[in-house]
């Protein structure tokens with residue numbers, strides 16, 4: 198039996214053969230589905246008499262030594278889980294496979310469903326037996342890796358320096374990306390791609406898997422000696438973390454799988470579109486965030502002055518970052534005591550919020566609810582609320598400890614503290630931070646990082662369903678950006694790096710998963726506090742232009758010329774954001790290329806912005822041709838340059854075909870280091 202599922206232009210074919218194995222016959226362009234791999238395993242020399250291979254839901258014990266669907270055992274009988282033959286069926290627009298261990302009563306069911314061109318795979322374990330089952334690991338998805346794949350691409354990075362592409366050749370064995378820190382981390386998180394050598398943004402084959410999960414994970418590819426290969430995506434369990442009791446069910450995190458014959462841009466579009474459909478569609482106001490303007494030095498008078506300056510530049514939302522709550526003057530105290538500091542804000546937040554609103558802005562507030570400072574009232578009252586080793590010193594990180602969110606008393610305390618702030622003040626936005634990993638994610642000697650992740654999702658939902666607030670997810674910048682938390686939040690702080698050169702790289706890599714309008718991109722100070730680089734305002738504005746625009750610097754330090762550039766950039770942004778925020782980000786250059794060339798193309802293809810950013814002095818004095826991407830080949834476009842300074846504001850460039858702009862390009866290189874150009878394209882035919 199062969200069953201086929203169609204996405205927008207991708208198809209999946211699963212086939213169940215007479216020997217009852219389920220084969221993944223095709224996952225690729227629907228137009229090429231006739232190339233599906235025939236089902237069945239070949240009998241190889243010196244191998245099992247009943248041929249085995251990686252059918253779906255594989256197990257060990259019959260001669261298959263690849264990755265099994267599940268590794269688990271019954272704690273009472275010590276018997277290992279062994280799934281029987283799986284069954285395949287179709288139910289409307291979904292395919293299901295299910296297998297069962299009849300002795301232990303464990304059922305495993307996987308559902309495949311397209312969301313556009315992203316195949317979403319969900320797996321559930323259901324314990325119908327009598328004795329508890331301990332899980333060692335369980336795959337959310339275990340599809341075969343295609344034969345053409347000979348490179349693995351992930352990302353590498355650390356705090357403030359996220360987003361470096363990491364490519365390695367892969368011909369045999371296993372390549373694994375592990376997240377042990379309890380948050381996905383700064384190194385790309387649960388995303389892994391396979392390519393063929395030479396594949397890039399606009400060429401070559403790619404297959405990308407992303408796990409919608411904000412806790413520990415394992416993403417791997419493994420090639421067996423017979424040449425077959427598997428892709429593994431799963432939540433990582435700590436030893437002893439999961440014991441399924443009779444009657445219990447466990448949902449494993451969803452996996453999003455996408456494939457492209459024509460470069461990474463196709464993958465980006467499919468993943469962005471699928472993640473967009475999980476979230477709320479919002480008009481995104483221009484932010485002003487106090488952090489890099491004031492750090493911990495926030496006071497009522499200082500913030501009112503900042504708010505007035507920010508509004509004058511065009512900001513529409515004022516976010517009061519760290520430093521506003523009781524006793525918080527540095528990063529050593531007070532997390533957990535979510536009441537307004539009586540010294541810095543003697544009249545509460547009311548006067549500041551009124552001033553913010555009078556200046557025409559909304560008000561947002563920073564919180565770090567999952568954390569507690571040892572030097573805080575709440576910790577002194579409830580030292581038993583934190584995660585840690587029993588009877589051992591508690592390891593701090595940024596001087597803080599982690600609350601056990603899975604404890605109902607903790608979740609209630611946080612909900613009530615946040616509710617009190619939201620009830621007493623007109624706060625429409627929360628910046629929700631998480632500034633350390635979970636080590637150990639332990640209570641009573643049992644590690645439970647997954648319970649922490651699920652409790653976090655519940656708390657976010659509880660707040661969003663009781664209050665009309667938007668929530669930004671931040672984890673020291675890009676430490677927790679994934680499709681799991683995207684369902685429960687509205688925006689991400691992409692990185693603590695506000696250096697515009699670093700940001701070009703970071704927003705490109707994070708934008709592979711997360712739609713650009715959900716990525717906070719702020720104009721920071723110059724010289725940049727982290728890198729010391731002095732970067733012109735126009736370059737900083739253009740970098741922020743392709744994300745959710747904001748300002749993260751003291752406007753009092755901007756020169757009149759800088760202010761004028763910023764104001765003009767914000768005006769452009771406001772008049773185009775509606776289509777930009779529903780459009781697609783397309784890379785016309787490869788990571789690390791100079792100039793960096795990106796386009797934002799409207800959903801209907803009728804208009805686009807092309808942004809060309811020159812980082813270093815070009816090697817050649819004559820301008821090089823810049824080729825665009827993501828346009829419609831047989832359409833014609835009128836091109837106009839938008840100038841951030843001087844007159845006129847708009848410079849006509851000319852009218853050209855999409856094919857010409859993509860194949861030949863134009864002399865659009867800005868030519869000077871640290872300069873950029875913004876070109877508006879409108880379709881004329």
Ligand code: GLA
Pocket residue numbers: 488518519563630632671672673674690692693
């Ligand atoms: C983290 C965030 C920053 C800022 C600080 C405040 O580093 O990423 O944006 O909010 O915390 O302490």
